[in-house]
Structure formats: structure tokens, C-alpha cells
Amino acid sequence: MDRDSDIALMRLALEQAEAAVAAGEVPIGAVLVDADGRVVARAHNLVERLKDPTAHAEMLVIREAARLLDAKRLPGCSLYVTLEPCAMCATAASFARLARVVFGAEDPKGGGVVHGARVFTQTTCHWRCETIGGIEAEASADLLRAFFRARRS
Amino acid sequence: MDRDSDIALMRLALEQAEAAVAAGEVPIGAVLVDADGRVVARAHNLVERLKDPTAHAEMLVIREAARLLDAKRLPGCSLYVTLEPCAMCATAASFARLARVVFGAEDPKGGGVVHGARVFTQTTCHWRCETIGGIEAEASADLLRAFFRARRS
Numbered sequence: 001m002d003r004d005s006d007i008a009l010m011r012l013a014l015e016q017a018e019a020a021v022a023a024g025e026v027p028i029g030a031v032l033v034d035a036d037g038r039v040v041a042r043a044h045n046l047v048e049r050l051k052d053p054t055a056h057a058e059m060l061v062i063r064e065a066a067r068l069l070d071a072k073r074l075p076g077c078s079l080y081v082t083l084e085p086c087a088m089c090a091t092a093a094s095f096a097r098l099a100r101v102v103f104g105a106e107d108p109k110g111g112g113v114v115h116g117a118r119v120f121t122q123t124t125c126h127w128r129c130e131t132i133g134g135i136e137a138e139a140s141a142d143l144l145r146a147f148f149r150a151r152r153s
Numbered sequence: 154m155d156r157d158s159d160i161a162l163m164r165l166a167l168e169q170a171e172a173a174v175a176a177g178e179v180p181i182g183a184v185l186v187d188a189d190g191r192v193v194a195r196a197h198n199l200v201e202r203l204k205d206p207t208a209h210a211e212m213l214v215i216r217e218a219a220r221l222l223d224a225k226r227l228p229g230c231s232l233y234v235t236l237e238p239c240a241m242c243a244t245a246a247s248f249a250r251l252a253r254v255v256f257g258a259e260d261p262k263g264g265g266v267v268h269g270a271r272v273f274t275q276t277t278c279h280w281r282c283e284t285i286g287g288i289e290a291e292a293s294a295d296l297l298r299a300f301f302r303a304r305r306s
Contacts, residue, residue, distance in 0.1 A: 051225040052216055053248035054207075063205055072204040087272055088244035091265070095206035095241070109277060112244070116277030117270035119240055124262060124269030 001078065003135075005037055006102055010136040012042060013080045013104070016057065017143050020044035027143040028083045030057035032065045035076030035099070041065040057081060058089035062096050073097040082140035084133060087112030090119035094127045101129045104140030154231065158190055159255055163289040165195060166233045166257070169210065170296050173197035180296040181236045183210035185218045188229030188252070194218040210234060211242035215249050226250040235293035237286060240265030243272035247280045254282045257293030 001009075009031060016029025023044070031042040043060035047053060058081050065074055078100035079085075079093055084107040091112075093101050101113065112119050113131055120128045154162075162184055169182025176197070184195040196213035200206060211234050218227055231253035232238075232246055237260040244265075246254050254266065265272050266284055273281045 047225055051223060052219050053225050053227075053250075054212060054216055054245045059207060063207055066205050070204060072200055072206050074206075086244055087240045087265070087270055087275070087277070088242075088248070091239060091241035091244070091270075092207045097206075110279070111277060112240070112270070116275040117240055117244075117265070117272055119270055122240070122269040124240070124264060126263070 001037060001100070006080070006132065006135050009033060009037065009039075009080045010082070010102065010104060012039065013082050014136060014139055014143070016042050016044040017082045017140065020057075021143065021147055024048055027147050028057045028081065030061045030079060030081040032061040032074070033078050033080065040068060040077065054088065056086065056089050058085050059092055062092050062098075066096065075099065078102060079129075080135075082136070083107050083144065084111035084113050084115065086110050087117035087119050090117075091125075093129050094119065094125055097127050098129045100132065102132045102135055104133075104135055105137040105144070106133055154190060154253070159233070159285065159288050162186060162190065162192075162233045163235070163255065163257060165192065166210075166235050167289060167292055167296070169195050169197040170235045170293065173210075174296065174300055177201055180300050181210045181234065183214045183232060183234040185214040185227070186231050186233065193221060193230065207241065209239065209242050211238050212245055215245050215251075219249065228252065231255060232282075233288075235289070236260050236297065237264035237266050237268065239263050240270035240272050243270075243282075244278075246282050247272065247278055250280050251282045253285065255285045255288055257286075257288055258290040258297070259286055
């Protein structure tokens with residue numbers, strides 16, 4: 001996938017994050033695409049509505065894509081997500097054998113790819129997804145900042 | 154919870170792991186109990202049947218307990234699981250605000266509590282579950298060894 005495609009797909013993930021705001025959810029969106037860049041699944045965070053602590057955007061698109069493709073592994077597929085995945089989601093991406101994890105803003109407080117657990121660097125990680133950060137990072141961070149500012153006030 | 158209670162509850166998790174063998178799933182079982190030690194949910198690994206890479210026993214009991222208790226957080230609850238949780242499941246336990254994570258055998262190859270990502274030790278982990286390992290560890294490890302030995306032959 002070239003950089004223009006990455007940006008276009010990240011914008012689809014950002015649309016999901018924007019939809020999350022309207023739904024009262026933390027604005028993080030994701031899309032999962034197949035090896036040809038076709039969108040298989042899209043989702044935003046649904047922790048509040050589902051009252052499910054695991055209902056992060058990444059988990060939802062991975063599970064939905066596995067259901068649609070009728071496969072527990074999704075080789076060649078790529079995950080686009082507006083924020084650096086946490087350790088839960090990064091580990092799920094590894095279990096799903098995703099080729100790439102492309103994210104927007106870094107998350108120093110809760111990330112698990114380039115912060116904290118750094119899941120893909122561990123010897124306990126048996127499938128290392130290629131990771132690319134910083135795609136449309138400002139748009140992603142702006143959405144999150146506006147959401148938390150509004151919630152505090 | 155005293156040690157005898159921990160052993161009794163781990164035996165319920167082991168029953169789930171045994172049921173997993175019969176279902177052709179990797180034998181890992183879990184139960185989730187409330188603050189009084191009452192069982193809220195029990196599950197075993199269902200990755201094969203659900204074709205869901207995230208369908209670990211721990212994820213399933215956390216999600217089921219959240220559904221039954223109609224809450225995205227499960228304070229005071231404890232997770233009993235036959236094998237050291239991976240980074241995905243340990244992070245989910247933290248998000249669910251579980252009080253305790255009690256596990257059987259350690260998992261040097263894939264664990265995320267006392268191996269690899271060591272999720273609860275990271276500064277990105279904002280809720281540290283108390284962790285206790287080695288409860289009925291031999292019974293748990295025996296089940297896994299027998300399962301993989303049978304699968305190889």
C-alpha cells in the first residue's frame with residue numbers, strides 16, 4: 001500500500017471516529033482492509049453502548065472481518081486505526097496474523113505498540129505485524145482532544 | 154479469597170479446560186467470580202469454533218460477565234484461568250478493573266503477566282490487578298501437554 005492509499009484509508013477510519021463522537025463514545029475509529037485494499041469491516045469504539053470493556057474499534061473490526069471471511073486468521077489484511085493500539089488490540093492483531101497495523105496519533109498514556117508493552121517487540125509475540133504510525137495523526141489527536149475537552153466542561 | 158477457595162475455583166476453570174479438549178479447542182478454561190466468590194461466568198477457549206482469534210477463555214468470561222452484570226467494569230471480581238493470560242487478556246482484565254487475576258501454569262512462550270509484555274508492570278497500565286500464579290499449575294500444564302502431544306501424533 002502506498003502512502004496515498006494509507007491516507008485515504010485512514011480517512012475512512014477517521015470518519016468512524018467522528019461517528020463515535022456523535023454516539024458518545026471515545027472517538028477512535030478503525031477499518032480493516034484485505035490485501036487489495038478493499039474495506040472488509042469498519043467500526044468505532046463501542047465500550048459505552050455495549051458496556052463491553054473489550055469493545056475497542058480494533059477488536060470489533062478484527063472480529064467482524066474474521067466473521068465475514070469465515071477465518072480465524074486474516075493474512076494479508078491491514079488494520080487502519082486512528083490511535084496507536086493498546087496492548088490488547090495489538091496482541092489481537094498479531095493473533096489474527098495481520099500484515100500491517102497503520103495508526104494515526106501515538107498514545108503515550110495507553111499505547112502498546114511504540115509505548116508501554118511494545119507488543120510486537122516481545123519474544124512472546126509470534127507474529128509481528130508491520131507497523132506504521134503518524135498517518136493523519138493531527139486529525140486523530142484533534143478529535144480526541146475536542147472530545148475530552150467537551151466532556152470535562 | 155483464601156488459598157482453598159482459590160484452588161476450588163481453579164478446579165472449576167480446569168473443568169472448562171477439560172471441556173475444551175472434547176470440543177477440539179486448546180484446553181484453557183476460565184471462571185469469573187464476584188467479590189463474594191460466586192461464579193458469574195465460565196468459558197473455555199473457542200478460537201476454533203467461533204473462528205475468532207480473540208475468543209480466549211478470559212475474553213469470553215469477561216465479556217459474558219459484563220453482559221450479565223450490565224456493566225463495563227467489574228470491580229471486586231476475580232478471574233481464574235488455567236494458564237497465564239496473554240497480553241490481550243491481561244489488558245482486558247485491567248480495562249474491566251478486575252481485582253484479581255489468578256492463574257495456573259506459567260506460559261513462558263506466550264504469557265503477558267510474568268513473561269513478555271508484563272502488562273501490569275507497564276506505566277501505560279492504569280489498573281493493576283493483583284496477580285497470583287501457580288494454582289493447580291501441574292493439572293493445567295498436564296492438560297496442555299497431553300493436548301499438543303495428541304495433536305502432533
